[in-house]
Amino acid sequence: MSARTILAFCASSVVLMMLYPSFQGSATEDISRETGRACRACHLDPSGGGELNAAGMAFLAGRAESGKAHPDSSPFHRMVRFTAGFLHLLTAVMWFGTILYVHLLLKPAYASHGLPRGELIVGWGSIASIAVTGTILTFYRVPTMDVLLHTRFGQLLMAKIAIFLVMTATAFIVTFVVGPRLRARHGKVDPQKRDMTTGELSSFTGKDGSPAYFAYGGTIYDASGSKLWEKGLHVGKHQAGFDLTDVLMLAPHGEDRILRLPVVGKILGGTAQVRKPPHLMAFYFMTFLNLFLVLAVLLIVAMWRWG
Missing domain, CATH: 1.20.120 (Four Helix Bundle (Hemerythrin (Met), subunit A))
Known part of the structure; x- marks a missing residue:
């Protein structure tokens, strides 16, 4: 069983546990409006909703007998x-x-x-x-x-x-x-470009015929020929054209897979000069x-x- 499956199962279980008690009673608004009493007067949970206490059950039964059921x-x-x-x-x-x-x-x-x-x-x-x-x-x-x-x-x-x-x-x-x-x-893409700023790197997204470049650890890599970077998108999540150092450090694989890719050049300073x-x-x-x-x-x- 994958980690994602376990996480999804746990999340669903938590939601179910949160939801189940909140739908056992239904007199909250009626009794509050008619008697002015707080939610804790009828519910075990002071915030309202969930299981009814004895007073809440009695009120609900009385509503049903009088034909005014919620x-x-x-x-x-x-x-x-x-x-x-x-x-x-x-x-x-x-x-x-x-x-x-x-x-x-x-x-x-x-x-x-x-x-x-x-x-x-x-x-x-x-x-x-x-x-x-x-x-x-x-x-x-x-x-x-x-x-x-x-x-x-x-x-x-x-x-x-x-x-x-x-x-x-x-x-x-x-x-x-x-x-x-x-x-x-898209900026003007120069395929011969080597060292570049992050602003210039943003044009190399792997889309519309441009190469798929990304930066890792200060170095720019070319992922254009990798099947794992189809159309400049890595496993459907990480987009080429960015400095992905922080993101890829959390990847389940080692950096050796990144280092196998062709090196384009280095990331230059001066990102502050690129006006967004x-x-x-x-x-x-x-x-x-x-x-x-x-x-x-x-x-x-x-x-x-x-x-």
Whole structure:
């Protein structure tokens, strides 16, 4: 079993354990709105949701006897809510995990020639899934505008929705405005060029007929003839045209595989003299903005759950 499979299994198990108790009761909003009592009055978890205590079970039974059962009290609605919640959290883990992986391991520079197709699929698939499942969960958890506007749960939910809309807007800009300009950004490629700055190196991406060069340990290598660098992309993750020293030091293989490649030249100083175009600066701004927004969402969840 591969490390990725084990990691995926562990992540799914954690999500399931987090989700399971949160869908056992459904009277949270009703009793809070009608009695003014806090969530801890009916739930074992002080933050609300999850298993009901004796008072919560009694209230739920009373609602059923009076014919005022909550809309999701039937097995069908509880299953819909559970499924929506599971997919909501699973998608968020995938989306946020991708963003954190890019920033902490790959570094945003690897995508400065345009986001890879795989990440675009994950990103937009996550946005669609979160929008649909979030709408379903909101329908069950927020029966009135009063709950949305005047409860702690509702206010934190609105903050999450606002962050989601901002992240969706940045994804749209990166995909349809900045992305095409990044992919079209190619300097004049001189195949005879040897020693060069990182700015000059960025033109040798292995795309549109250009050689696939990358830097490692101050030396520039030519990966154009390597099957592992097809179209300038190494194992679908690392883009040629960059100094990949930090990234490749984390690779599962030794540096001997890198040293076998043809040497082009050396990396020169003077990267500060290369002025980054506005759309590249906008790309970096939005990538770090998304990182901040992910941390903000996690903070909201912590306040929501344990605050």
